[in-house]
Amino acid sequence: MKRLMLFAALSAVLIAAGCQNQQTSQNQDTNENKTVDKQTENQQAEQSQEEDTAAEDQTADTKPDQHQEEAEDVVGSIEKPVTVDNPDSIEVVVNKTRKFPDGWEPKDLVEPDVPFYFSEHLEKRKMRKEAAEALEELFAASQKDGMELVAASGYRSEERQKEIYENNVATQGQEETDKVSSRPGRSEHQTGLAIDLTSAEMALALEETFIDTDEGKWLAEHAHEYGYIIRYPEGKSDITGYSYEPWHIRYVGKDLAKQIYEEDTTLEEHFQMESDLKS
Ligand SMILES: [Zn+2]
Structure with missing residues (x-):
């Protein structure tokens, strides 16, 4: 019984959490804008670098060059987030304390x-090209193994995130919203x-x-083979x-995905960007 209740509570939090409702509040935006902007000049370098990085070259250098700034500049905080200097990189780390320009x-x-649960051509159907191609491979392989994965939500613009976040703040208050969602620019x-x-078995939830489903297990075991990681693993919420979030996968390229899978780490741990993100 206790377990059931815990499950129910957990599920409720999770549904509210990162994926569907990740958002940001309007008043924080002002704070955010002030923060680190010095990385813009690096952006171009990063961009071209990112293009080369694509699939194979990444493992070669194990150290995350662009993340070598001082700890504080890399980690940030919820109130004073850092602006990422490599937004175009497939290795970009965005979280509650690291935002996009x-x-x-x-x-x-x-x-x-790939099959989505809706037929409209909505924004959330989109992904970056490299990630989209890898996703198609992932789906093809999963279908070969008899899995019936269904895609729910991919790209989300800052504007859309803002809308969702503001709705949540209006209904739950900012404190509650911040516990479970990212602010705009940080999704x-x-x-x-x-x-x-x-999956259908999950009734698309x-x-x-x-x-606990075959699809979920398959994804946990094989996502890295296609360049994806389980971005929010169990026991790593701090x-x-x-x-x-066993359903949320993130493309980082095959080499990095394999490393993170084998290390059993997160993007933050791999790039030594751990901060206090207890919510
Ligand atoms: Zn998600």
């Missing part, structure tokens, strides 16, 4: 040819590299019990800022 959006969004879904997957 204002108004940033990916330039190579496409619609992956993983804005990368165009992240997507939520579910995004819940922790996904890991590091990632989010509860376990």
Whole structure:
């Protein structure tokens, strides 16, 4: 009974959490804008670097060059987030304390040819090209193994995130909203590299019990083979800022995904960007 209740409570939090409702509040935006902007000049360098990085070259240098700034500059805080200096990189780390430059959006969004639970051509159907192609491979392999994954939500613009966040603040208050959601400009879904997957067995819901289904297990075991990681693993919420989300995968390229899978780490741990993200 206790367990059931815990489950119910957990699920409720999770549904509210990172994926569906990740957002930001309007009043914080003012704070955010002030923060670190010095990295803009690095951006171009990063961009071209990122293009080369694509699939193979990444492992070669194990150290995250662009993340070598002082700890504080890299980690930030919820009230004083750092602006990432490599928004175009497939290795970009965005979280509750690391935000995109204002108004940033990916330039190579496409619609992956995989089953979504809706038929409209909505923004959330899109992903960055490289991630979309990898997702198609992932789906093909999963279908070969008899899995029936369904895509739920990919790219989300800063504007959309803002809308969702503001709605949440209006209904739950900012404190509660901040516990479970990221503020605008800090959603993983804005990368165009992240997507939520579910299945018919889950009745298309995004819940922790996904890991108990064949599809959830398959994803946990094989996502890295296609360059994806489980971005918010179990037991790492202090590091990632989010509860376990077995349905949320993030493209980082095959080499990095394999490393993170084998290390059993998170992006934050891998790049030594751990901060206090207890929510
Ligand atoms: Zn998600």
